[in-house]
Amino acid sequence: MSTASDFERNRRARRRRARLRKKRIRAAIILIAFIAVIIIVCVAVSNCKNNGNQSLGGDAAEATLSPEELIPTAIPTSTLAIPSAAEENNLLQIIADAGQTKHCYLTFDDGPTEEITPQILDVLRRYNVKATFFEVGTLIESNPDVARRVYEEGHLIANHSYGHNYEKLYASTESFITDILECENAIKSVTNGEVPFNLIRFLGGSYEEGEYASIKQDCIQTLKDNNYYYINWNCANGDAQGKTKDAEDLLEFLKESSAGYNNLIVLMHDASSKQSTVDALGSIIEYLSGEGYTFHRLDDIDYQGSKSSVQTGSTSSGESETSSAAGSENETSSDNTSVSSSGNSSSSDSDSSSDDENDNESSDEEDGDLTETSEPEPEEATPRPTAVPASTGAIVIQ
Numbered sequence: 001m002s003t004a005s006d007f008e009r010n011r012r013a014r015r016r017r018a019r020l021r022k023k024r025i026r027a028a029i030i031l032i033a034f035i036a037v038i039i040i041v042c043v044a045v046s047n048c049k050n051n052g053n054q055s056l057g058g059d060a061a062e063a064t065l066s067p068e069e070l071i072p073t074a075i076p077t078s079t080l081a082i083p084s085a086a087e088e089n090n091l092l093q094i095i096a097d098a099g100q101t102k103h104c105y106l107t108f109d110d111g112p113t114e115e116i117t118p119q120i121l122d123v124l125r126r127y128n129v130k131a132t133f134f135e136v137g138t139l140i141e142s143n144p145d146v147a148r149r150v151y152e153e154g155h156l157i158a159n160h161s162y163g164h165n166y167e168k169l170y171a172s173t174e175s176f177i178t179d180i181l182e183c184e185n186a187i188k189s190v191t192n193g194e195v196p197f198n199l200i201r202f203l204g205g206s207y208e209e210g211e212y213a214s215i216k217q218d219c220i221q222t223l224k225d226n227n228y229y230y231i232n233w234n235c236a237n238g239d240a241q242g243k244t245k246d247a248e249d250l251l252e253f254l255k256e257s258s259a260g261y262n263n264l265i266v267l268m269h270d271a272s273s274k275q276s277t278v279d280a281l282g283s284i285i286e287y288l289s290g291e292g293y294t295f296h297r298l299d300d301i302d303y304q305g306s307k308s309s310v311q312t313g314s315t316s317s318g319e320s321e322t323s324s325a326a327g328s329e330n331e332t333s334s335d336n337t338s339v340s341s342s343g344n345s346s347s348s349d350s351d352s353s354s355d356d357e358n359d360n361e362s363s364d365e366e367d368g369d370l371t372e373t374s375e376p377e378p379e380e381a382t383p384r385p386t387a388v389p390a391s392t393g394a395i396v397i398q
């Protein structure tokens with residue numbers, strides 16, 4: 001009897017254990033399913049949040065985009081049917097001879113700076129305009145990310161000396177070219193080794209007047225020997241001339257300075273103190289666009305080799321005496337149409353007292369940028385950039 005009842009007890013106990021096991025397994029399955037549901041819900045919520053952020057647009061969205069996604073990637077068909085630097089290295093003269101119409105070249109000297117250059121780039125991007133930045137070697141080394149952004153967003157980086165030190169730069173033709181080539185190395189460090197265009201702008205312009213006038217003329221030949229172009233300007237916003245100007249003053253200055261010119265090479269600055277240049281830039285672009293100009297980098301020249309009359313100012317006569325930097329370049333030329341050639345104009349721009357040079361420890365004169373020019377380089381030595389689009393010229397307010 002006892003064995004039969006023991007057997008029965010054991011059987012019941014086994015059944016209980018089996019039921020218990022089944023319950024546990026069921027509980028485990030429910031727990032796993034519950035966790036899985038929680039994970040799925042979390043993932044779904046997270047995706048929703050991301051989508052929400054993306055739909056915000058504007059800066060938050062843009063910040064996640066690479067420069068390639070932000071800018072048009074059209075490659076310049078341009079340019080360089082222009083004479084070699086060995087033949088003619090005054091780019092202002094080449095532009096005058098090109099036979100093109102209503103091209104505007106916005107140029108910024110004395111950067112890159114952390115404070116101003118990114119803001120300039122933001123405005124240029126908003127209007128889909130490409131420009132030329134004459135950068136200082138030491139500042140490229142201090143602000144490599146900013147310099148790289150200039151390059152990656154399709155603007156032209158050109159050479160504005162290594163140290164922006166007049167005394168050192170103009171001590172001799174040897175010190176001059178050494179300094180320029182040192183800046184070239186700094187440029188290459190942010191352009192994947194490329195020299196986009198052998199082009200410089202002289203500190204203080206290339207003019208035949210002033211303290212360094214004589215050595216500057218010798219340096220023009222040195223640049224020629226090294227296949228470099230140079231360029232001054234024929235128009236300015238006045239951000240380095242006289243007293244500090246607000247955005248409205250700069251626009252008015254530019255309107256006067258640009259009057260009557262066919263092609264414009266506009267001198268501006270992205271030195272750290274030039275907030276008003278940022279503030280005025282949008283209205284300047286809109287004004288010039290309204291006047292019929294298209295915007296280009298300085299390696300984007302529609303050269304027809306026409307050696308046509310040296311004309312940049314097609315309209316009214318005689319307004320060359322606009323007291324601006326531009327006007328000053330033309331004072332000695334016969335009429336407003338000239339895009340003054342190399343250094344023979346009188347460059348009154350020396351008034352530019354500005355603080356642009358503040359960024360550069362060693363600069364001794366601050367007249368600087370109101371009297372500067374730049375040179376081009378030989379086409380062979382510097383093939384056109386393939387990765388960097390030239391300006392489209394189109395104004396697109398985005």
Ligand SMILES: [Zn+2]
Nearest residue numbers: 109110368369
């Ligand atoms: Zn300068």
